[in-house]
């Protein structure tokens with residue numbers, strides 16, 4: 158179906174990556190993604206490396222397909238993280254939230270394929286110079302940590318894709334075949350899905366968060382902490398609404414009670430990270446259904462457009 162640099166480099170059928178997300182990108186979700194033919198990712202941003210090691214071990218029981226690990230550099234400063242990944246037999250790593258020169262060489266010399274997540278053209282060029290195999294180019298509509306100087310996927314993705322030779326994966330705003338086809342038109346060869354994966358049946362967070370995504374309008378995400386790095390895109394709640402224009406506080410201080418949010422479903426306990434695409438998510442579905450429909454619709458839409466606008 159899909160045959161491009163991403164499917165070949167990653168050894169997957171579908172050029173779709175599940176986003177790394179602290180505590181959420183664990184084996185239940187990632188194995189469902191890998192088993193559906195895409196790339197499941199295990200997070201390290203929780204910093205709980207003992208738990209992560211167990212999650213990687215579980216992946217081997219749950220799937221025989223490829224999966225990867227994200228090194229979220231701002232959250233894992235352990236210099237042993239490269240050995241940790243390599244010793245656990247991981248062949249694909251995305252690095253994010255940090256300097257691409259830090260781990261790329263060591264990972265690549267161990268035979269690992271490395272993609273770096275970038276929020277600007279400048280960061281993209283720096284990552285390419287550091288020798289990464291590819292880029293995840295993430296626009297500011299995506300959920301989670303962001304560059305405070307925000308730029309949308311619509312502008313950033315074609316800009317970066319036109320200036321680099323390495324394969325590019327688009328992130329921020331993608332969830333279905335129509336948006337995936339758009340990513341291809343903008344120069345990407347794959348997409349990374351975050352918020353829509355939070356709202357799947359296999360996602361391990363509390364159902365209240367999933368239902369909040371389903372209930373959200375397209376205006377119900379907020380970029381907090383623009384006055385200081387890192388900015389973070391979250392779902393609109395009473396707590397996050399009050400923080401939207403508050404430049405006196407670090408919104409990240411509101412993450413202290415994250416366990417009550419993630420696992421007990423108290424939506425006001427902390428910041429529910431989430432993207433603007435929440436406004437397009439209408440139900441909680443199984444991962445395989447989301448990915449199969451996304452891939453099939455993408456190919457159908459590309460085919461229809463080629464037919465419709467043939468010269």
Ligand SMILES: Cc1cc2nc3c(=O)[nH]c(=O)nc-3n(C[C@H](O)[C@H](O)[C@H](O)COP(=O)(O)O)c2cc1C
Nearest residue numbers: 176178179202253299300301329330351352430432
């Ligand atoms: C709940 C949540 C947690 C996230 N945590 C991380 C993380 O630990 N590391 C990272 O690189 N990106 C993280 N992100 C960003 C995602 O990797 C992804 O790029 C983004 O969600 C894509 O945009 P979308 O939400 O529109 O799909 C997170 C996003 C969400 C929604």
